[in-house]
Amino acid sequence: MQGLFDSNLKVELEAWLQEKFAATCQAMGERVPISGVRISPPVAEWEAQYFLLGLEENLFAVDERGEVTSELLPPADEAHPPQSYRLFSHQPPRLLRENLCQLATAARLILERGWLRRHLNLQPSRPEHRATADGCDLLVRSSAGEILISVEVKRSRLELEKLIADLRACSRRGPHAHEDCGFPQNHPRHEFYVARCPAYLWAVAPDGELCLAVKCEENSLELEQLASLPPRSLLELA
Numbered sequence: 001m002q003g004l005f006d007s008n009l010k011v012e013l014e015a016w017l018q019e020k021f022a023a024t025c026q027a028m029g030e031r032v033p034i035s036g037v038r039i040s041p042p043v044a045e046w047e048a049q050y051f052l053l054g055l056e057e058n059l060f061a062v063d064e065r066g067e068v069t070s071e072l073l074p075p076a077d078e079a080h081p082p083q084s085y086r087l088f089s090h091q092p093p094r095l096l097r098e099n100l101c102q103l104a105t106a107a108r109l110i111l112e113r114g115w116l117r118r119h120l121n122l123q124p125s126r127p128e129h130r131a132t133a134d135g136c137d138l139l140v141r142s143s144a145g146e147i148l149i150s151v152e153v154k155r156s157r158l159e160l161e162k163l164i165a166d167l168r169a170c171s172r173r174g175p176h177a178h179e180d181c182g183f184p185q186n187h188p189r190h191e192f193y194v195a196r197c198p199a200y201l202w203a204v205a206p207d208g209e210l211c212l213a214v215k216c217e218e219n220s221l222e223l224e225q226l227a228s229l230p231p232r233s234l235l236e237l238a
């Protein structure tokens with residue numbers, strides 16, 4: 001029965017995405033494509049499970065313009081306009097596939113790994129640390145504010161492996177500018193890790209995940225691959 005149960009969740013999430021996508025197209029004054037929203041790569045079982053649980057637990061919601069609202073995003077006030085974080089981009093309307101995986105991963109950190117909402121932040125990257133224009137960083141912080149886990153989301157396990165290889169290559173080269181980097185796609189993330197020194201990097205894609213312990217030295221990183229993300233109790237002790 002497990003297989004049947006799982007695939008029902010995927011069907012449910014896909015139907016939800018189609019509905020939200022149609023609403024976003026209408027709000028943008030765009031015609032809804034006959035083929036509906038393109039979901040590529042397809043939603044994984046765990047993504048369907050945790051994204052739907054996240055919605056159910058009010059961890060996040062998506063409005064009729066495809067905009068994500070969540071207490072994990074920085075609160076808006078007079079000095080800080082609301083952070084725009086979308087599930088669908090507008091021109092042309094399309095699913096931001098990595099943001100779907102990122103929200104499912106945030107729900108997983110809380111509902112599977114036992115972190116509390118107040119430990120998690122979805123926050124805009126500084127432009128020099130940003131890999132994609134539509135993204136936010138997903139961080140797990142200790143009560144003292146240190147970054148325990150930096151979550152990286154990619155579309156596939158292959159892209160995760162490339163990210164790690166690129167981070168290592170940037171580190172080996174010593175200080176260098178983005179323009180001089182042979183790995184320009186992931187160089188901003190190297191800058192981020194050197195500047196922010198999270199204790200762990202958890203790289204997640206629909207079809208796989210990698211966890212690494214991060215040690216920051218001056219302008220370089222030492223990345224040690226682990227079998228899995230250590231439990232909350234262990235990270236909080238360290």
Ligand SMILES: [Zn+2]
Nearest residue numbers: 170181183187
């Ligand atoms: Zn580089």
